[in-house]
Structures are given as structure tokens and as C-alpha cells.
Amino acid sequence: MDTIVYGFADSPFGSIIVARNHEGVCDLQFLGFDRHRVIHELGTRWGIYTPTTQNDDMAQQVERLLFESALSLPNPISTAIPLCPKGTAFQLQVWGALRDIPFGTTVTYQDIADRLGRPKAVRSVATAIGENPIAVLIPCHRVIRKDGTLGGYHWGENIKQQLLDWEKREREALTERK
DNA sequence: GAGTGCGTATAAG
DNA sequence: CTTATACGCACTC
Numbered sequence: 001m002d003t004i005v006y007g008f009a010d011s012p013f014g015s016i017i018v019a020r021n022h023e024g025v026c027d028l029q030f031l032g033f034d035r036h037r038v039i040h041e042l043g044t045r046w047g048i049y050t051p052t053t054q055n056d057d058m059a060q061q062v063e064r065l066l067f068e069s070a071l072s073l074p075n076p077i078s079t080a081i082p083l084c085p086k087g088t089a090f091q092l093q094v095w096g097a098l099r100d101i102p103f104g105t106t107v108t109y110q111d112i113a114d115r116l117g118r119p120k121a122v123r124s125v126a127t128a129i130g131e132n133p134i135a136v137l138i139p140c141h142r143v144i145r146k147d148g149t150l151g152g153y154h155w156g157e158n159i160k161q162q163l164l165d166w167e168k169r170e171r172e173a174l175t176e177r178k
Numbered sequence: 179g180a181g182t183g184c185g186t187a188t189a190a191g
Numbered sequence: 192c193t194t195a196t197a198c199g200c201a202c203t204c
Contacts, residue, residue, distance in 0.1 A: 088201080088202080090201060090202090091202095108185090109184075109185055109186085110185075110186075113185090118200085120198085120199055120200075121199070121200050121201075122185050122186065122199080122200090123185055123186085123198085123199060123200060123201085124183085124185095124199080124200045124201040124202080125185085125200090125201090126183075126184055126185050127182085127183045127184075127185090127200090127201070127202080128184095128201075128202095129184060130183075130184040131184090131202095132184095143184080144184095145184090145185070145186080146185075146186065146187095147186085150184090151184050151185080152183095152184025152185095153184065154184070157184090160184090
């Protein structure tokens with residue numbers, strides 16, 4: 001059986017839990033908004049009898065790659081860390097589309113639906129986005145509503161806004177440096 | 179088959 | 192600003 005290694009780390013946006021199996025990171029969630037819900041989610045997604053090992057160093061390495069840097073543009077993250085999210089075919093398709101959104105930019109839920117060739121399935125697409133198990137690495141925070149308002153975020157709209165502000169700052173900092 | 183959801187559009191209070 | 196109605200579709204029970 002496929003054991004899961006998980007660990008905790010502190011990010012600039014609150015503590016996170018990172019989990020990975022032999023193929024790659026399978027979960028990355030913020031714990032600040034609702035720690036109990038997150039732990040429960042992990043249990044139901046992977047099964048409470050799945051063998052696990054704790055390794056905070058692993059989590060901290062991922063955290064550093066994600067937040068400590070100037071490695072933001074043009075998004076080397078997308079290929080540096082292998083991912084292994086668990087979901088339906090439709091969800092995996094949606095999450096795949098999210099990975100194409102460049103650092104520091106935003107798109108709308110409608111844009112994603114259009115890109116998938118399902119313009120009328122916005123609602124379903126939005127639901128799938130809301131079920132993203134790998135925060136930041138699968139940048140669901142870059143998807144906002146068509147009217148310009150933020151839209152929902154599984155880990156709290158505060159963090160969504162903070163992530164977008166951070167990406168914007170990083171991006172501007174890199175632009176001015178030339 | 180009924181109920182639900184990180185949306186969108188429009189109408190109305 | 193907030194609630195209400197409708198559309199549409201993947202998912203869960």
C-alpha cells in the first residue's frame with residue numbers, strides 16, 4: 001500500500017499541512033481557517049487506515065520553494081514539484097487548467113469553463129475549483145468572479161486576497177528590477 | 179430522482 | 192448593499 005508522508009510548516013499566510021505519496025504532493029492545505037475540517041478532509045479522502053509518517057522537514061522544504069522567493073516568475077513551481085491530487089476525471093481536468101494561470105495574474109470562473117470547452121458548466125467548474133486539495137501549487141486563488149469580486153475560497157477569503165496581494169507585490173518588485 | 183454548490187444575470191426591495 | 196428566480200451541470204446520497 002501507498003503510504004503518505006505528511007508534515008506541518010509555517011507559511012507567511014499561516015500554518016500549513018503538506019502531504020505526499022510516492023508520486024508527488026497530494027495535499028496542501030492552510031490550517032488557520034478551520035483546522036479540524038482540514039484534518040477530517042484528509043481522513044475521508046485518503047482513508048483513516050492509510051499508513052502515514054510525519055516529516056516536517058519535507059513540509060518545510062515545500063513551503064520554502066513556494067513562498068521564499070524570487071522564484072515567482074514565470075512560475076517554475078509548476079514543474080519543480082510533482083503533484084498527485086485525487087479527484088474525478090472532471091476535477092482533474094479543471095485543476096489541470098488552473099496550473100496554466102501565470103503567477104500574479106487572475107482569470108474568472110467563466111474563463112476556466114470556456115477554456116475547457118464547457119461554457120455552460122461554470123457552476124460545476126466553480127465547485128470543482130472549490131474542491132482543490134492542493135492550495136497554491138494548484139492556484140485556485142487566481143480565479144475570481146466575472147464582476148471583479150473575489151469569489152469564494154476554501155481556506156478563507158482573507159487568505160485568498162493576501163495571496164493575490166503578495167503575488168502582485170512580487171511581480172511588481174521583479175518588474176522594477178530591470 | 180432530489181438536493182447542493184468558491185457562478186452569472188437580472189429584477190426587486 | 193441584500194434577497195429572489197432562473198439557468199446549468201457535476202456530484203453525492
